[in-house]
Amino acid sequence: MSELLAITGGTVIDVRTGTREPNATVLVDSERIVAVGRAVEVPEAATRVDATGMWLLPGLMDMHGHITGEHNAHKERIHHLHLAYGVTTVRDTGGNLTLLRLLREKTETGSHIGPRVFFSGPLLDGATPVWPPMSIMVDTVKRAREAVQFLAGQGVDFIKTYNWVPETSLKTILDTAHGLGLRVTGHVPRTITMTRAIKLGMDCLEHIRITGRELLPPDEAEELDPLPVARRETLLWERFELESEPMQRLIGLIADSRVFFDPTLLVDSALFFDGYAMATESPANADVPADVREVLAQIERAPIFDHSGVSLELARDGFRKRQRLVGMLHQAGARLLAGTDCFGLGKQLPGLGLQNELALLAEAGLSPLAALQAATVTAADALGQSDSLGTLEPGKIADIVVLEADPLADIQNARRVRSVVKAGRVYDAATLREQGRSN
Numbered sequence: 001m002s003e004l005l006a007i008t009g010g011t012v013i014d015v016r017t018g019t020r021e022p023n024a025t026v027l028v029d030s031e032r033i034v035a036v037g038r039a040v041e042v043p044e045a046a047t048r049v050d051a052t053g054m055w056l057l058p059g060l061m062d063m064h065g066h067i068t069g070e071h072n073a074h075k076e077r078i079h080h081l082h083l084a085y086g087v088t089t090v091r092d093t094g095g096n097l098t099l100l101r102l103l104r105e106k107t108e109t110g111s112h113i114g115p116r117v118f119f120s121g122p123l124l125d126g127a128t129p130v131w132p133p134m135s136i137m138v139d140t141v142k143r144a145r146e147a148v149q150f151l152a153g154q155g156v157d158f159i160k161t162y163n164w165v166p167e168t169s170l171k172t173i174l175d176t177a178h179g180l181g182l183r184v185t186g187h188v189p190r191t192i193t194m195t196r197a198i199k200l201g202m203d204c205l206e207h208i209r210i211t212g213r214e215l216l217p218p219d220e221a222e223e224l225d226p227l228p229v230a231r232r233e234t235l236l237w238e239r240f241e242l243e244s245e246p247m248q249r250l251i252g253l254i255a256d257s258r259v260f261f262d263p264t265l266l267v268d269s270a271l272f273f274d275g276y277a278m279a280t281e282s283p284a285n286a287d288v289p290a291d292v293r294e295v296l297a298q299i300e301r302a303p304i305f306d307h308s309g310v311s312l313e314l315a316r317d318g319f320r321k322r323q324r325l326v327g328m329l330h331q332a333g334a335r336l337l338a339g340t341d342c343f344g345l346g347k348q349l350p351g352l353g354l355q356n357e358l359a360l361l362a363e364a365g366l367s368p369l370a371a372l373q374a375a376t377v378t379a380a381d382a383l384g385q386s387d388s389l390g391t392l393e394p395g396k397i398a399d400i401v402v403l404e405a406d407p408l409a410d411i412q413n414a415r416r417v418r419s420v421v422k423a424g425r426v427y428d429a430a431t432l433r434e435q436g437r438s439n
Contacts, residue, residue, distance in 0.1 A: 006042040010051030015376045018369040028398040031423040059088030059399025061379040062354040064339025068095035074292045079114035084432035085351025086401035088422045097121035118157040126164030144169035148176040161186030174201045190225045204260035208322045234310040237318030255332035260382040262337040265360040279346030287433045327365025338375035355415040368411040398424040
């Protein structure tokens with residue numbers, strides 16, 4: 001027996017072109033969209049949702065999340081907040097394989113409310129992994145090949161690499177994963193350049209992590225590249241010049257290669273502008289149970305984020321440069337994604353973090369449409385899910401966000417979520433947030 005749902009009277013936004021179709025109907029049968037437009041006939045048996053005066057978007061995707069790990073039980077209790085902010089899909093780029101498989105099973109069967117999850121499981125790193133519980137050591141070619149084969153057998157959706165993968169292992173990871181039909185994303189290893197990573201065949205690059213050896217003399221690069229991330233990025237970006245010929249060549253390569261690029265501006269913004277402690281004072285935390293707030297507030301950041309010994313203003317200047325780089329990449333035609341790298345309080349709350357990433361992309365120079373594309377149609381391409389996700393078209397999974405204002409007029413309107421449909425099931429955003437307070 002079919003389950004018909006008709007969302008009527010809203011303005012449907014085509015995120016490929018930016019065109020709006022007012023007074024349209026989206027007809028859903030079970031989990032799939034079957035018709036979109038003004039001439040759609042609504043069967044008498046269909047459940048109707050009146051979206052008059054609303055705007056309809058495809059479900060948003062956070063393309064860099066970490067939804068398991070320390071205090072996992074507390075994190076899972078607010079997993080549904082993704083939906084409250086229109087996020088129907090999360091790509092988890094490094095976490096506990098078993099917990100992720102169980103979480104996906106629970107969300108797919110309906111016993112847990114939350115976004116669908118695509119995951120890599122543990123990340124692959126070299127001989128000095130930063131987070132051993134989340135990583136597999138691939139310091140040899142043999143271990144690299146066997147790690148990819150193991151993860152493929154466990155049903156991961158893609159492979160994630162980290163900072164210290166040797167070049168020989170990275171090449172083996174790429175060859176093995178591609179042979180098994182898996183894409184590879186990750187950090188640019190500190191021992192090679194972004195140019196080299198792209199030419200080896202990386203499918204997606206996470207964060208704006210240009211190594212010193214890409215643009216600086218070898219002695220400076222050798223000194224700076226191994227530093228903890230906050231100090232390293234500050235000192236590197238003090239030296240990097242956006243208008244330099246080498247940087248312009250790199251921008252051109254990123255755009256021309258069609259590699260996906262996930263800048264995760266939010267995590268840098270939280271680090272250099274807000275500070276993780278400030279997140280505990282955010283009014284948005286009212287949507288989180290008190291005991292969960294307390295636990296998340298106590299999580300200590302890893303020492304790699306230590307930026308002692310460098311000027312905070314210099315660090316912020318570096319962030320502004322990276323944000324301008326994102327705008328330059330967009331102008332060059334690079335395939336940008338929207339990811340947060342966050343799961344915490346305040347601006348980093350599930351779902352709300354993605355909305356803040358969209359705002360940072362707009363600040364970088366992307367139009368509201370381009371920012372939305374990074375979380376919808378381009379995100380679906382990066383996941384290899386263009387046949388199912390990313391647009392409101394017949395045949396696609398019915399992931400739909402109903403907004404109270406036009407997001408193409410102002411990206412801030414994308415957070416004004418009235419309701420969200422995930423795989424044909426309707427959720428009221430205010431009810432989801434209220435459930436979060438008492439969960």
